[in-house]
Amino acid sequence: MLRPRLNLLLIVSATVAALVGLPVASVLSNVLAGDTGATWSHLAATVLPDYIGNTLALCLLVGLGVMLVGVATAWLTAMHDFPGRRIFEWALVLPLAMPAYVLAYVYTDFLQFVGPLQTFLRESFGWSKADYWFPEVRSLGGAVTMFVFVLYPYVYLLTRTAFIERASGMLEASRTLGLGPWRSFFRVSLPLARPAVAAGVTLALMETLADYGTVSYFAVQTFTTGIYRAWFSLGDRIAAAQLAAALLGFVILLLAIEHASRGRSRFHNTSGRRRPLAGQPLPGWRGWVATAVCTLPLSIGFLVPGYLLLRLALAERDGQFTTHFVALARNSFVLAGLTAIIAVTLAVLLAYGARLSTGWLAPSLNRLVGLGYAVPGSVIAVGVLIPVTRLDNWLAAQWQVWFASNPGLLITGGIAALIYAYLVRFLAVALQSVGTSLAKITPSMDDAARSLGLGQVTTLWRVHLPILRGSLLTACLLVFVDVMKELPATLVMRPFDFDTLATQAYTLASDERLAEAANASLAIVAVGLLPLIALSRQISRTRR
Structure with missing residues (x-):
């Protein structure tokens, strides 16, 4: 009974890791598409030095x-x-x-x-x-x-x-x-x-x-403003992808510098116990x-x-709590709430799969999922829109063939693609919180549950989740707040005539x-x- 369930969780982990890595792969693949030399030369001669x-x-x-x-x-x-x-x-x-x-x-x-x-x-x-x-x-x-x-x-x-x-x-x-x-x-x-x-x-x-x-x-x-301008003002997908790849290069360089700064240094507290530290007056x-x-x-x-x-806010009393403001708040809360629930659910599956796994694959996949937080929202937006738009166009064409009607954009026309981008960006936040708390639960509790005849799913439901209740709420809240504040991906990917509190604040301020x-x-x-x-x-x- 152990092996099929373990494989199922591994399949979930591998699928999520592939979906998280897809936007980055999409950006990198489009760097080499089209007339790369001409686009890059134009960027280098005009805006690239400033960026x-x-x-x-x-x-x-x-x-x-x-x-x-x-x-x-x-x-x-x-x-x-x-x-x-x-x-x-x-x-x-x-x-x-x-x-x-x-x-x-x-x-x-x-x-x-x-x-x-x-x-x-x-x-x-x-x-x-x-x-x-x-x-x-x-x-x-x-x-x-x-x-x-x-x-x-x-x-x-x-x-x-x-x-x-x-x-x-x-x-x-x-x-x-x-x-x-x-x-x-x-x-x-x-x-x-x-x-x-x-x-x-x-x-x-x-x-x-x-x-x-x-x-x-x-x-x-900067590169972020350049990506937005290339995508919307110029309509140049290749230029946007190349700028996104360059921005991704900056992020990778930062991570490499941070890793190199630690070197081989290790720091340990060798005292027998940690004594309270009295503040020096x-x-x-x-x-x-x-x-x-x-x-x-x-x-x-x-x-x-x-x-x-x-x-x-008090000076603009006539604009408070209007129907439009309530609609903006509703849009923001729906996006943040759905993303938080999905993110925490996936985080529980990924963390539990790594807990049950005795090999290196599941923890490695979770580390790959965690890298999504390091990718800027503008890069994720470009990386998601390119493959999802192609899928949307293919689905619309097939629907036309099957039902002789045009359904429009099924994925990018709604909030599904936007939630996907949020998950790529913020799933790591939920996974970190859930994974850290799950690691603190002693394995002897799993052994005790197994000795009572409980399977893995039942053990997760009846033993681990009640203990993790506080951590799950914290993870949900952190993702919720991050989505509420997210601006670049929302600006690029939001459906037509769909605004949030963040985009409204940006638009009015602009x-x-x-x-x-x-x-x-x-x-x-x-x-x-x-x-x-x-x-x-x-x-x-x-x-x-």
């Missing part, structure tokens, strides 16, 4: 920014005691609820020439436009700032955990050797946390490469400096834009109707807070 230069500049500056902010805040909250530390421990993750493109819309409205800040300065000091200089928010520097203060929590979370887990005994040893706080940080704590820092920076950079709303709104030409002005350092990224990334969004975009943006942020509240409660319960 490469801006993308490299974004990666370099955002990487440095999130590393500086994330490591500094992680070190302060993990290793020191200062006013407000217990609040900052969990509050510093809140900017993750604020999509970068929403931050871009809010700060553009606040900082532009006719915005509240510059208007206040002119009225207060009697200045005219020629009397003062003000930084341009819609620029490469502005985009870097948005990304840094939204994405630094990736570095903060991973680095803070590394400091707490690895610092207790080693810092005491370094102090006995005469190292002061700064030398202990640079010579002991930071080298031990290097893998966590590299992983956090890599996650932040992958989100930066995948972004479309911020760079498009700020007119920063920062008396007087040092404590208030630490408070200011933690307040700055939290304010820029969450508190100030949250207040400005709420103010804009038309400079920022106050009207506030309602949709605020709804996205509110939904994004749900998993962060759970994460914040978990952080606040941490005992060191």
